[in-house]
Amino acid sequence: MEGSGETFGRRSHYGLGPKGYQRSDDRLREEISDRLMAHPYIDASQVSVEVKSGEVTLEGTVEDRRTKREIEDLIEDVMGVKDTTNRLRVQAPSGRFGQSESESQSWQKSGSTEGSMNVGSSQKSGKSHSS
Numbered sequence: 001m002e003g004s005g006e007t008f009g010r011r012s013h014y015g016l017g018p019k020g021y022q023r024s025d026d027r028l029r030e031e032i033s034d035r036l037m038a039h040p041y042i043d044a045s046q047v048s049v050e051v052k053s054g055e056v057t058l059e060g061t062v063e064d065r066r067t068k069r070e071i072e073d074l075i076e077d078v079m080g081v082k083d084t085t086n087r088l089r090v091q092a093p094s095g096r097f098g099q100s101e102s103e104s105q106s107w108q109k110s111g112s113t114e115g116s117m118n119v120g121s122s123q124k125s126g127k128s129h130s131s
Contacts, residue, residue: 015079022054022080023054023079023080025051025052025053025054026051027080028051028054028056028078028080028081029049029050029051031078032049032051032056032074032075032078032081033049035074035075035078036049036071036074039070039074041067041070042062042067042070042071042074043062043063043067044062044071046060046061046062047059047060047061047062047071047088048060053082054080054081054082054083055081055082055083055084055085056075056081056083056084056085057084057085057087058071058072058075058084058085058086058087058088059087059088060088060089061088061089061090061091062088062089062090062091063090063091064090064091065090068086068088068090071086071088072084072086
């Protein structure tokens with residue numbers, strides 16, 4: 001049964017090392033960096049990788065959201081990585097009102113409702129607010 005994790009009635013134990021074994025942070029960082037360099041569609045030249053106790057932190061900028069997700073997915077597959085904190089920012093395309101994606105997201109998260117409609121409360125009550 002290929003792909004099921006079993007061969008001749010045995011379960012796969014891929015990724016389970018000896019008791020107490022943990023890959024070093026330097027080794028994890030090196031493997032992650034090698035994988036980023038080898039990926040044909042990821043430009044990691046503006047990305048920094050920090051590893052502490054098996055937890056990876058990414059910082060820097062990438063071209064688009066897809067690349068940001070691809071990098072995170074790539075790291076998820078590295079044996080020994082416990083968690084990933086993705087602080088990568090997406091570069092704002094030139095001519096996009098001078099506002100980066102991170103600035104736009106910060107504005108949205110701040111709860112600003114200027115210029116938006118509060119539809120929920122008036123629809124639930126069934127009351128009309130017109131004169």
